[in-house]
Structures are given as C-alpha cells and as structure tokens.
Amino acid sequence: MMKEYNVAILGATGAVGxxxxxxxxNSTVPVKSLKLLxxxxxxxxxxxxxxEKITVEETTNDSFDNVDLVxxxxxxxxxxxxxxxxxxxxxxxxxxxxxxxMDPEVPLVVPEVNPEQLKNxxxxxxxxxxxxxxxxxxxxxxxxxxxxxxxxxxxxxxxxGAGQSALNEFYQQAKDYLDGKQMSADILPTAGDKKHYPLxxxxxxxxxxxxxxxxxHEEWKMIHETKKIMLNDMNxxxxxxxxxxxxxxxxxxxxxxxYFEVEDKNASADDIKKTISDAAGVTLQxxxxxxxxxxxLNAEGKRETFAGRIRPDQENKxxxxxxxxxxxxLKGAAWNTVENAERLVDEDLVRVPKxxxxx
Amino acid sequence: MMKEYNVAILGATGAVGxxxxxxxxNSTVPVKSLKLLxxxxxxxxxxxxxxEKITVEETTNDSFDNVDLVxxxxxxxxxxxxxxxxxxxxxxxxxxxxxxxMDPEVPLVVPEVNPEQLKNxxxxxxxxxxxxxxxxxxxxxxxxxxxxxxxxxxxxxxxxGAGQSALNEFYQQAKDYLDGKQMSADILPTAGDKKHYPLxxxxxxxxxxxxxxxxxHEEWKMIHETKKIMLNDMNxxxxxxxxxxxxxxxxxxxxxxxYFEVEDKNASADDIKKTISDAAGVTLQxxxxxxxxxxxLNAEGKRETFAGRIRPDQENKxxxxxxxxxxxxLKGAAWNTVENAERLVDEDLVRVPKxxxxx
Numbered sequence: 036m037m038k039e040y041n042v043a044i045l046g047a048t049g050a051v052g053x054x055x056x057x058x059x060x061n062s063t064v065p066v067k068s069l070k071l072l073x074x075x076x077x078x079x080x081x082x083x084x085x086x087e088k089i090t091v092e093e094t095t096n097d098s099f100d101n102v103d104l105v106x107x108x109x110x111x112x113x114x115x116x117x118x119x120x121x122x123x124x125x126x127x128x129x130x131x132x133x134x135x136x137m138d139p140e141v142p143l144v145v146p147e148v149n150p151e152q153l154k155n156x157x158x159x160x161x162x163x164x165x166x167x168x169x170x171x172x173x174x175x176x177x178x179x180x181x182x183x184x185x186x187x188x189x190x191x192x193x194x195x196g197a198g199q200s201a202l203n204e205f206y207q208q209a210k211d212y213l214d215g216k217q218m219s220a221d222i223l224p225t226a227g228d229k230k231h232y233p234l235x236x237x238x239x240x241x242x243x244x245x246x247x248x249x250x251x252h253e254e255w256k257m258i259h260e261t262k263k264i265m266l267n268d269m270n271x272x273x274x275x276x277x278x279x280x281x282x283x284x285x286x287x288x289x290x291x292x293x294y295f296e297v298e299d300k301n302a303s304a305d306d307i308k309k310t311i312s313d314a315a316g317v318t319l320q321x322x323x324x325x326x327x328x329x330x331x332l333n334a335e336g337k338r339e340t341f342a343g344r345i346r347p348d349q350e351n352k353x354x355x356x357x358x359x360x361x362x363x364x365l366k367g368a369a370w371n372t373v374e375n376a377e378r379l380v381d382e383d384l385v386r387v388p389k390x391x392x393x394x
Numbered sequence: 395m396m397k398e399y400n401v402a403i404l405g406a407t408g409a410v411g412x413x414x415x416x417x418x419x420n421s422t423v424p425v426k427s428l429k430l431l432x433x434x435x436x437x438x439x440x441x442x443x444x445x446e447k448i449t450v451e452e453t454t455n456d457s458f459d460n461v462d463l464v465x466x467x468x469x470x471x472x473x474x475x476x477x478x479x480x481x482x483x484x485x486x487x488x489x490x491x492x493x494x495x496m497d498p499e500v501p502l503v504v505p506e507v508n509p510e511q512l513k514n515x516x517x518x519x520x521x522x523x524x525x526x527x528x529x530x531x532x533x534x535x536x537x538x539x540x541x542x543x544x545x546x547x548x549x550x551x552x553x554x555g556a557g558q559s560a561l562n563e564f565y566q567q568a569k570d571y572l573d574g575k576q577m578s579a580d581i582l583p584t585a586g587d588k589k590h591y592p593l594x595x596x597x598x599x600x601x602x603x604x605x606x607x608x609x610x611h612e613e614w615k616m617i618h619e620t621k622k623i624m625l626n627d628m629n630x631x632x633x634x635x636x637x638x639x640x641x642x643x644x645x646x647x648x649x650x651x652x653y654f655e656v657e658d659k660n661a662s663a664d665d666i667k668k669t670i671s672d673a674a675g676v677t678l679q680x681x682x683x684x685x686x687x688x689x690x691l692n693a694e695g696k697r698e699t700f701a702g703r704i705r706p707d708q709e710n711k712x713x714x715x716x717x718x719x720x721x722x723x724l725k726g727a728a729w730n731t732v733e734n735a736e737r738l739v740d741e742d743l744v745r746v747p748k749x750x751x752x753x
Contacts, residue, residue, distance in 0.1 A: 185710075189548035189651035191597050191640065206572070213569055230685040237691040238550055238642065238649045240703050240717045245682035249663065249705040258708075275709040279651040279717065281550065283597065284643050290597045292548035292638040292651070304608065323604035326589040332596040344599050346608040349617075350634040351544075358599045358638065 039067035040385060042376075043102045043126070045117060046109025047071035047091055048080055050199035051131060054369035055106050060085050062373045064104075064380050072098050073109065102126040103385055106372050119394040122158030127385050129375045131162040131368050136260055140392055143263050146374045147316035148175040153375070153384055158391040160375055165367025166190050166253065166280065166289055167260040172340040172366070173359045174295060176314035177307055178265055178274075182298025184353075185275040188257065191283045191290035192242055193331065194234055196363050197223060202286055208235035209284070224282055239282040253280040288331030289367065291359040300353040304345050307355055311342050316366075321345055329360035337362055338370045398426035399744060401735075402461045402485070404476060405468025406430035406450055407439055409558035410490060413728035414465050417697075419444050421732045423463070423739050431457050432468065461485040463744050465731050478753040481517030486744050488734045490521040490727050495619060499751055502622050505733045506675035507534040512734070512743055516751040519734055524726025525549050525612065525639065525648055526619040531699040531725070532718045533654060535673035536666055537624055537633075541657025543712075544634040547616065550642045550649035551601055552690065553593055555722050556582060561645055567594035568643070583641055598641040612639040647690030648726065650718045659712040663704050666714055670701050675725075680704055688719035696721055697729045 042059065046052040052073070059066065069084050071091045078093040092098060094113070099105065099121035105128040107114050114134040121128050135141040142152035143161045148171050153160060163171070170188060177183060194205035201222045208218040212235050220231035224239040232239055243252035250258075257278040265274055283290070297307075312319040320329050321343035329341035344358035361367055379385050401418065405411040411432070418425065428443050430450045437452040451457060453472070458464065458480035464487040466473050473493040480487050494500040501511035502520045507530050512519060522530070529547060536542060553564035560581045567577040571594050579590035583598040591598055602611035609617075616637040624633055642649070656666075671678040679688045680702035688700035703717035720726055738744050 187546055187653050187707075189653075191550065191642065209568060210572055213565070213572065224685075228685060232685075232689060233691065236644055237689055238644060238719070239689065240649070240651075240687050241685060245685075248708065249680075249682050249703065275707075277653070277707045277709070277713075277715060279653075279703065279715050281649065281651065281717075283550065285595055285597060290599070290640065292599075292640065294546050294548075294636070294638075294653070321608075323608050326583075326587060326591075326600060326604075328599050330591060330596055330598065332592065344608065344638065348546075348634075348636045349607065350636070354636075356636060356638050358640075360597070 037065050039065040040103040040380070041068045041101055042066050042104045042106065043070040043072055043099065045072045045094060045105055045107040045113060047082060048073045048077040049108060050195055050202065051108040051364055051368040054364050055108060055372060056082055056084055058365065058369045058373040059106070063377050064373065070098065070102065096120045099124045099126050104376060105129070106376060107131060108368065108372070118159055119392060122387055122392050125387050127156065127379060127387055128159045129162060129372050130159055131372050133164065133256065135159050136161040136163065137263065143260060144375055145171055145264060145371060146378050147172050147314070149264055150378055153378055153382065156384065158387045162368065162372050162375065163260045163264060164253070164256040165196055165363040166192060166291065167257050168367050168371055169289060169340045169359055169361035170291055170293060171261060171264050172316050173293070173311060173342040173357065175265065176310045177295070177297060180310050181302040183265070183274055183295060184298055185296040186261065187294040188278045189292045190278065190280045192280060193285045193287050193289055193363055194223070194282065195287050196289065197225060205234050205284065205286065208233045212236055234282055235284050237284060240279070242280040242282055251280055254278040285331050287362060287364060288334040288360055289363045290331060293357045293359055294354065295357065296354045302353060304347045304355060308345050316340060317342055319343065329358055331360055334360045334362050336365070338365055340366055396424050398424040399462040399739070400427045400460055401425050401463045401465065402429040402431055402458065404431045404453060404464055404466040404472060406441060407432045407436040408467060409554055409561065410467040410723055410727040413723050414467060414731060415441055415443055417724065417728045417732040418465070422736050423732065429457065429461065455479040458483045458485050463735060464488070465735060466490060467727065467731070477518055478751060481746055481751050484746050486515065486738060486746055487518045488521060488731045489518055490731050492523065492615065494518050495520040495522060496622065502619060503734055504530055504623060504730060505737050506531050506673070508623055509737055512737055512741065515743065516749065517746045518751050521727065521731050521734065522619045522623060523612070523615045524555055524722040525551060525650065526616050527726050527730055528648060528699045528718055528720035529650055529652060530620060530623050531675050532652070532670060532701040532716065534624070535669045536654070536656060539669050540661040542624070542633055542654060543657055544655040545620065546653040547637045548651045549637065549639045551639060552644045552646050552648055552722055553582070553641065554646050555648065556584060564593050564643065564645065567592045571595050593641055594643050596643060599638070601639040601641055610639060613637040644690050646721060646723060647693040647719055648722045649690060652716045652718055653713065654716065655710070655713045661712060663706045663714060667704050675699060676701055678702065688717060690719055693719045693721050695724070697724055699725055
C-alpha cells in the first residue's frame with residue numbers, strides 16, 4: 036500500500052500559501068490529511084483542497100502533533116518559532132522563508148539543481164529566495180557543462196514578491212494614478228523599512244532593507260544563496276556573484292538580466308542554448324526572428340523557468356547575456372516547495388533523523 | 395547687440411518635439427523667430443512658444459530658407475531627407491534621431507561629456523540615443539578620473555521612448571487590464587516589427603528590431619554610441635561595452651543598472667560617489683540609510699541625470715554597481731538637443747562651414 040502523509044501548510048492564507056495548497060493538490064504527494072495553519076487573524080477562514088473545504092486553524096506548537104510534512108511560508112519569524120517544534124514532533128519541514136537558508140545544517144534545495152542535498156536534511160529543508168531560484172535553474176546546466184566563473188545579475192522583480200498586501204497596494208496605486216489621484220504607499224518597497232514609495236509607473240531599486248556596503252538584504256541573498264546552492268554540489272572552487280535588485284511595476288513573475296562568464300572559453304551561444312534547452316525545469320524561448328523571448332505575462336501560472344535572449348558578449352570570450360523569467364510565486368516559492376516535497380516522498384526521506392535540527 | 399537666431403523645430407508635435415519647444419523657451423538661445431515643422435497630418439495645429447501662438451507648417455525643403463538652427467526629432471527618415479537640405483541652405487542642425495549618429499563626419503555630443511566635438515561639426519550635430527546619454531553623463535566623470543575598462547548595462551526603459559502613440563497605447567493597456575479587459579497591442583514593443591505585445595504589467599526585452607548576434611538595434615546603439623562618445627575624446631585605447639535593453643511599464647524616465655570596471659584599482663566607492671557628485675549634469679542620490687536613490691517618478695520633468703546605489707563588487711577590485719535614472723524625453727532627447735544648441739550659440743558655432751555635410 037502506498038505510504039500517505041499528514042501534511043500541514045503554515046501560512047496558508049498568504050500569496051504563496053494559497054498557491055502551496057493548489058500546487059500540493061496538483062502534485063504526486065500522497066496526502067492523507069491536510070492542516071491549514073495561519074495566524075489568529077486568519078483562523079476560521081475556509082479554503083478548498085481537492086474539492087474538500089478545510090478550516091484554517093491558528094498555529095500553535097501542538098498543531099504539529101502527528102504531522103509528517105510541513106510546508107512553511109508564514110514569514111521568517113513564524114518559521115523560526117514553529118519549525119524546530121515541528122521537527123521535535125517528527126515532522127519534516129520545507130521552509131520557504133529566509134529563516135534557515137544560510138544555516139550550515141539546513142540544505143538549500145532547488146530540485147533541478149542540487150537534489151542530492153535532500154538526503155542530508157536534519158528535519159528542515161530550505162527553499163531559496165525567489166530571485167535566486169529562477170537564476171540557478173537557468174545557470175546550473177551551463178555550470179555543469181561549461182563551468183561558471185562569474186555572474187552579474189540585474190533583477191526586475193514583481194510586486195507580489197513583497198506579499199499579497201503589497202500587491203494589493205500596487206494595484207490601488209495603479210488605479211489612483213490612472214484616475215489622476217495622488218498615489219499612497221504604506222508597504223512598498225518593503226514593510227520593514229521607514230519610508231514608502233509608490234511602485235506603480237515607477238521603479239524602486241530597493242528590495243528588503245539595506246545592509247553592509249550599500250547592498251540590500253535581497254542582493255546579499257542572491258549572492259550567498261547562489262554560492263551555497265552551486266558550490267556545495269558541483270565541486271567548483273569559486274564563483275563570483277554580484278547583484279542589483281529592482282522592484283518593477285509588474286504583479287507576478289520576475290525578470291532577470293543575467294551576465295555570466297563560463298570557464299570553457301570555446302562555448303558558443305548555440306552551445307549554451309542547447310544545454311539550457313536540454314535541461315529540466317527550464318524552457319528555452321529564444322527566437323529573435325520571430326520575436327520569441329520570455330515575458331512575465333506569459334510565465335504567470337507556469338511551473339517552469341523561461342530563458343532567452345542568449346547572446347555572446349562580443350568583446351569577452353566565454354561571456355554571455357541572458358534574460359530569465361519565472362512565476363515568482365510558483366517556481367520562486369510554492370512550486371519549488373511542493374517539488375521538494377515530491378522528491379522527499381519519492382526518495383522516502385519524509386523522516387526526521389535522530390540527530391535532528393535543534394536550532 | 396546680441397546675435398539672434400531663426401530657429402526651426404522639425405517634428406514639433408511629437409513627444410520629444412513638444413518638449414523641445416518648451417526647453418527652447420526656457421533656454422539661453424536667443425530666438426528671433428521660431429518655425430514649427432511637422433508632417434502634413436499635423437500641419438495647421440497651433441502650439442505656444444513664450445506666450446505666442448505658432449501654427450505648425452508642413453515640412454518642405456524650402457521650410458529651411460533663412461533658418462539658422464534646426465532642432466530635429468521627426469524620425470530618422472525625415473532627418474535623412476531634410477537635414478542635408480537644411481545644411482545646404484545654411485542651417486546648423488542638431489538631430490535627435492539615429493540617422494547620422496555613427497557617421498564619421500557628424501559629432502555625437504553630450505555637452506557634459508564631449509563638448510569639444512561641437513567645433514568639428516559640418517552642419518549636423520547628432521544627439522545620442524536616450525539610454526546612451528544618461529549612462530555616459532554618469533560614467534564620463536569616472537572615466538576621466540579613474541579610466542574605464544568595461545561597462546555591462548541592463549536598461550529599464552520607459553514606454554515614452556517608443557513615442558507618444560506607444561505611450562498612449564501603454565496607458566490604454568493599463569486601464570484595460572485593471573478593468574479586467576483583454577489588452578491589445580498594435581505598436582509596442584516597436585512599430586517597426588511584426589508582432590506586438592502588451593507592455594502594461596509586463597516586461598518586453600525587445601527595444602527596436604533584432605539585428606546581428608541576437609542583439610537589438612537599441613543594444614547596438616548603446617554599445618557603438620558609448621564608444622564613439624567616450625573614445626574619441628578621452629584618449630582611451632579601448633572600452634568594452636555590452637547591453638541588455640528592456641522596456642518596462644513606466645511612462646517616463648529610464649532606469650539603468652550599470653556595472654563598470656575602472657582602470658585605477660585603488661578607486662573606492664566613496665571616490666566614485668565624490669567624482670559623480672562633483673560633476674556637471676548629474677546629481678548623486680545615494681543615501682541607503684535614508685532610502686535615497688533615483689526613481690523615475692522623481693526624475694520626470696528634470697533636466698539632470700540621477701545616480702545612486704553605487705557599490706563595490708565585493709569580489710572584483712575596481713568594479714562597481716550603479717543605478718542611473720533620467721527623464722528620457724528631456725536629458726535623453728529634448729533637453730540634450732537644446733543644450734547642444736545653447737553651446738553652439740555660446741561658442742559662436744551656429745554657422746555652416748564651406749566643406750559642409752553632403753550626405
């Protein structure tokens with residue numbers, strides 16, 4: 036008889052959480068029961084899973100009794116508070132927040148890139164940041180075949196990356212602007228900072244708060260997470276990464292302009308295209324003659340990452356420009372989480388080891 | 395007595411032309427008379443200049459009789475057709491189209507960067523592409539002080555860069571999207587290509603048509619124009635440039651994520667900031683502690699270029715990330731044209747030489 040799992044989704048009512056419910060319903064994970072957990076504020080709401088109505092419950096430590104698998108996207112603070120408790124109770128957690136990503140005891144996994152890390156989990160597996168995921172999905176096959184020395188990325192990130200309330204604020208701003216009204220901003224660019232600016236019809240070169248050396252937390256995340264994912268698993272000795280992260284007035288799907296240098300200086304743009312087109316999880320959309328290239332409106336609702344506009348830097352052999360787009364709420368969050376869960380199930384890894392994560 | 399000039403604006407009714415009229419009214423150019431020229435379709439319209447109503451006339455070769463100075467922004471075909479005729483009749487032309495930019499007989503001038511080229515004109519001075527202008531305004535002081543080896547730029551370009559009708563189409567798309575209607579596209583990404591896609595709430599990694607090696611015409615423009623402007627005048631032997639140009643759902647003002655490498659490896663981010671802050675035409679907006687950085691909504695209507703988010707690449711000495719914003723219709727077009735005209739007047743260069751441009 037097929038093994039079935041008691042699953043809990045932490046943060047089920049958020050922009051990502053709602054999509055986790057949907058992605059789980061359309062996954063190969065055999066679900067025996069599903070608990071939908073959120074804050075007291077959202078408790079009592081009803082959501083649907085495979086035609087069945089489920090009432091959202093307030094999260095407590097005891098919520099995780101008898102749970103086998105937790106998918107979490109309720110913010111870093113909630114993950115830090117509840118996931119070690121869930122692990123203690125025997126649940127394996129796939130966490131979409133930044134709480135544990137850089138913890139050396141926690142594998143940071145994109146199934147197309149470093150699935151072999153899953154077996155090292157001690158109860159918690161982390162999902163990378165949305166902007167990191169789509170970039171490594173496109174770059175990993177290139178890295179594996181031609182080596183990768185350096186990445187310089189500029190992002191074009193959608194409003195929904197800042198959460199459902201930021202997305203609502205963005206839509207309201209757009210309406211107000213078109214009605215000739217003053218736009219107001221209380222959340223964007225980030226709820227965690229003092230000043231707020233309109234995103235509609237604007238560009239905000241700030242995602243998350245500012246940290247060392249003038250870089251934002253989002254930019255550091257892209258730098259450090261990319262290295263953790265790529266270097267742990269591909270025997271590379273070094274990979275240089277730098278990033279500029281910009282919020283753009285798009286609701287869903289991030290764009291990224293990725294400049295990269297490979298080690299094999301004989302690799303051509305056609306080689307890169309072929310390698311990406313053969314890889315799992317990434318679809319090549321690269322046909323200038325027919326104006327085919329990745330666009331956010333086309334990527335929305337899709338699980339895969341789209342890559343195109345692959346061109347050689349004419350003056351630096353082995354260097355290329357590329358344009359990458361993916362649905363930040365699906366591959367960048369909900370789907371990557373559920374995909375990790377599918378792999379855990381496939382490899383019979385939904386079990387907490389004795390030397391489990393203690394925090 | 396102060397010399398006064400008979401001025402003509404070619405393409406006066408367009409998004410840039412209208413702004414040329416306004417920028418000229420607020421310039422130091424002494425205007426004796428002003429002719430507003432356009433296509434037959436726009437002839438008969440009335441426009442205001444310094445409180446005076448002027449009727450737009452259809453452009454013919456004879457329109458340029460007795461004209462001293464032409465400011466042109468009616469498209470490359472109109473410039474190619476009319477400007478050599480204007481020069482023949484003794485008019486000096488500042489051309490905002492791409493018609494003559496790469497012509498070795500035509501100086502390509504940004505007054506803050508290479509004003510010394512103006513004296514070499516043979517009747518025509520070209521204005522660079524909007525995305526090139528704001529980048530070289532920010533980079534030129536750095537180039538002059540620390541040398542520049544390489545530039546990797548990703549642009550975030552506003553809808554108005556494709557013209558007034560593209561801007562109108564973009565607004566209509568935004569309204570339709572918010573009203574839950576299907577968006578339609580007949581112009582964007584570029585009127586000159588076959589397929590058209592909505593820009594509202596989307597990103598289009600195509601500006602102008604596709605050319606060699608998978609690069610668009612806009613990308614080649616940035617590469618070639620930057621070299622022509624920077625290398626002719628600064629005794630540099632080489633400067634590598636590569637570009638990815640993306641249209642974003644913003645009405646006015648382009649953003650640019652500019653990665654650059656200087657020759658002087660001891661230059662710090664503070665050195666770069668100080669150099670830019672001391673330079674003409676560029677305003678430093680770089681204060682992460684107070685969330686100060688360039689934004690399109692703030693740049694709209696301003697003549698200067700704004701630079702910020704200047705950070706060192708942590709793993710490559712002498713390499714930096716920077717974010718640059720300017721009003722593409724003003725510094726990127728109308729104001730740069732009028733500023734060139736001001737300089738021509740100041741240096742008494744509004745005269746066509748005997749060995750003038752023949753085409």
